[in-house]
Amino acid sequence: MVKSPYTCIMNELSTEQKIIEGARKVFMAKGKSGARMQEIADEAGINKALLHYYYRSKDQLFNAVFEEVMSGFVPRLFGLLNSDLPLEVKVYQIAERYTELLTNHRELPLFILSELQNDPKRITNKIPTGREVFKNLEDQLKREFEKGNIREIKVEMFVMNLISMLVFPFAGRNLFQSVAGMDNDQYTAFLQERMIEVPKFIMNALKP
């Protein structure tokens, strides 16, 4: 299962990588229960039996994909939240990075949230948890409050407000786009505009 990356010759991915790529694509589009092993095999350009050769079962293949996705997503956010940048810069940076990420991976939020709802205990394995994950940011908010730069706000509220406003518009795209009567281009522009407007909104809300 473990293999040197240098076995890749001439731009070709290893079979294992092709499988993971194909599986991620199909699982993210259809969800775990909606995905078909045949479709994953087709997507990877290999045979169905090979899926079982590398990963014993659909369950195990899904787990591999899910862990890969999660470990590339959540820690990145923690890094941004706890960086040493000034608060306002940090908020703008997070908005920019997340807008970029979700623009390129439209299905990411609903994939993660849906699969976690189906199997809540899946979370406990891979990613950092506990109150200290927001420690740096919490201290920063406290310092800014004591300097009189912002209102007092709990770090959980701050994080939830920021992430909600950034992620939800992507998760709810199909609903909101239809309801608001926008076409694809208009909604994409709307999301780009929010990349600036959300940080502005938040910094306004924090003004003492």
Next chain:
Amino acid sequence: MVKSPYTCIMNELSTEQKIIEGARKVFMAKGKSGARMQEIADEAGINKALLHYYYRSKDQLFNAVFEEVMSGFVPRLFGLLNSDLPLEVKVYQIAERYTELLTNHRELPLFILSELQNDPKRITNKIPTGREVFKNLEDQLKREFEKGNIREIKVEMFVMNLISMLVFPFAGRNLFQSVAGMDNDQYTAFLQERMIEVPKFIMNALKP
């Protein structure tokens, strides 16, 4: 298929109602592709064959459930958004109603959003769409701005910010609760606190 409500005797739901109830429960918990007809039948306390007698196929049963859920959810929001209440009261009221609704129907947001992602064109049928659905609210925001009570803000931004901050914490409960190291009671308290904090946050952000 159409039946008088008075055929219900002694607190018993009609078979059709029992089916819809059971189907909604299972579909919302497992999603369309994860749901099993047998489980729906069990939940409704009837036989599997009866499901097909009333609704020809799983697809049609799902459509019936989905339309019922949607038509009881989105229009309610429009009513609140476009009511004639003063802006601040309106925001507090929406927060209260939505927190209450989602507390009792935890799976609602991910159910709707996931199924819409699987089948985007499903939306076009049942609910009101187009720019005029926010007309009243848009006028209200404009008036308040002209009176100097609030900053200028596009109605789509306002609505998206409000709904995001209210709904996302429910959709992302499993993720955020684990990451923040809260237990169930703590997170429930967090959500209750947001019912007040989100409107406050929004009204602050709107201050000129």
Next chain:
DNA sequence: GTCTATACTCTGATAGAC
């Protein structure tokens, strides 16, 4: 209208050749 029994399709998983 409601049930039991069953037909039939789909799909995850395995066997075995190369």
Next chain:
DNA sequence: GTCTATCAGAGTATAGAC
């Protein structure tokens, strides 16, 4: 490691008695 062929079980849907 990769393929073809096939099995076994699950799941949707239907037939037919009552």
